Amino acid sequence: MAQIYRAANFVRELEPEDIRVLVGIELGHRRFSHVPIEQISFYCRYPRPETQFRLDKLHKLGLLQRSSQLGYIGYQLIFESYDILALNALGEKEVIKAVGSPIGKGKESDVYFGQSPDGNEIALKIHRIGRTSFRKVRKLRNYIKNRKHISWLYVSRLSAESEFAALQRIEPLKLDTPKPFAQNRHIVAMGLIDGQELSTIPQLENPREILDEILMQTERFFLEAGMIHCDLCEFNILINPDNEIRIIDWPQWEESTHPNAFSYLKRDLVNIQTFFTKNYNTTFEIDEVLRSCKLID
Numbered sequence: 149m150a151q152i153y154r155a156a157n158f159v160r161e162l163e164p165e166d167i168r169v170l171v172g173i174e175l176g177h178r179r180f181s182h183v184p185i186e187q188i189s190f191y192c193r194y195p196r197p198e199t200q201f202r203l204d205k206l207h208k209l210g211l212l213q214r215s216s217q218l219g220y221i222g223y224q225l226i227f228e229s230y231d232i233l234a235l236n237a238l239g240e241k242e243v244i245k246a247v248g249s250p251i252g253k254g255k256e257s258d259v260y261f262g263q264s265p266d267g268n269e270i271a272l273k274i275h276r277i278g279r280t281s282f283r284k285v286r287k288l289r290n291y292i293k294n295r296k297h298i299s300w301l302y303v304s305r306l307s308a309e310s311e312f313a314a315l316q317r318i319e320p321l322k323l324d325t326p327k328p329f330a331q332n333r334h335i336v337a338m339g340l341i342d343g344q345e346l347s348t349i350p351q352l353e354n355p356r357e358i359l360d361e362i363l364m365q366t367e368r369f370f371l372e373a374g375m376i377h378c379d380l381c382e383f384n385i386l387i388n389p390d391n392e393i394r395i396i397d398w399p400q401w402e403e404s405t406h407p408n409a410f411s412y413l414k415r416d417l418v419n420i421q422t423f424f425t426k427n428y429n430t431t432f433e434i435d436e437v438l439r440s441c442k443l444i445d
C-alpha cells in the first residue's frame with residue numbers, strides 16, 4: 149500500500165497519545181536530529197514510562213527511526229510519520245476527509261485527489277524534497293548550507309510553505325492558478341485543475357494563442373504580483389478541456405526584485421521558447437517580454 153494510504157489509516161487507528169508523542173519528537177527536532185527520550189517526555193508532558201511505551205509502539209509500527217549512534221538513544225520522525233501529522237491536522241481543520249487516487253508522482257512531490265468534508269474533490273500536493281534529488285531546493289540552499297544535519301522533513305515543509313504563499317499571492321490576479329485551501333507541514337491542499345500537461349498534448353490546435361497567453365500571464369505575475377515562477381516549462385502548464393492554460397508548481401518562485409530576477413525570468417522564457425520552437429515552429433522575442441517587465445531598456 150502506498151505510504152500515504154498507510155498514513156491515512158494510521159490517522160484513524162493511532163491513539164491521541166501516540167500523535168502527541170509524534171508532535172513531541174517534531175518539537176525536539178528543532179534542536180536534535182535524534183531526539184532523546186527526556187526531551188520527548190518534556191515536550192509531550194508525559195511521564196517517562198508512558199513516553200517510552202508510546203515510542204516502543206510507534207517504533208514497532210515502523211513510524212520512527214531509533215538510533216544510538218550519537219551515544220544516546222534518539223528518535224527521528226520519518227516521512228510517513230510526518231504524513232500522519234499533516235493529514236491529522238488537515239483533518240482536524242476540516243480541510244480533508246479522505247485521500248483518493250494519485251494524480252501525479254514526481255521526483256519532489258506526490259499529488260493525490262483528496263475529498264473535502266463537503267464532498268468536493270481537491271488536490272493534495274505532498275512535498276518530498278530530498279527523496280531522490282536536489283533539483284528544486286535552490287531556494288532552500290541557504291538553510292541547508294548552514295547545517296550538518298539536513299532535515300528533509302523541514303525542507304519539504306519550507307517548500308510547501310513557499311508554494312502556498314505563492315498561490316495566495318497570485319490568487320487575486322484571477323488567472324485560475326490552483327486555489328490555496330490550506331497548508332500543513334509538507335502538504336498543500338489546493339483546487340483541482342481539470343487539465344493535461346502541455347508536454348503530453350500531441351498537437352495543440354492553437355499554439356500561437358496558447359503561447360501568447362503564457363507570455364501574458366508571465367508578465368502579469370511579474371508586474372502585478374511581483375513574482376517569477378522560476379520553473380516555468382511545458383510540464384508545469386496544464387491545458388484544460390476549453391484549451392485554456394493553468395500554471396502550476398510554484399515552490400521555486402522568486403520576487404521580481406530579486407538580484408537575479410533578470411536571469412530567472414529569462415530562463416523561464418527560454419524554456420517556453422525552446423518548447424514552442426521545437427514542437428510548433430512558433431516563436432517570440434524574449435527581449436520584448438524582458439522589456440515589458442522593465443528588466444532591459
Ligand SMILES: Nc1ncnc2c1ncn2[C@@H]1O[C@H](COP(=O)(O)OP(=O)(O)OP(=O)(O)O)[C@@H](O)[C@H]1O
Pocket residue numbers: 251252253254255256257259271273326338339340341342343345383384396397398
Ligand atoms: N492542482 C492540481 N490539479 C490537478 N493536477 C495537479 C495539480 N497540481 C499538480 N497536478 C498534477 O501533478 C503533477 C505534479 O505536480 P507539480 O508539477 O506541482 O509537482 P512537481 O514537484 O513538479 O512534480 P515533478 O517532480 O513531477 O515535476 C502535475 O504535473 C499535474 O499533472
Ligand SMILES: [Mg+2]
Pocket residue numbers: 254383384397
Ligand atoms: Mg511540475
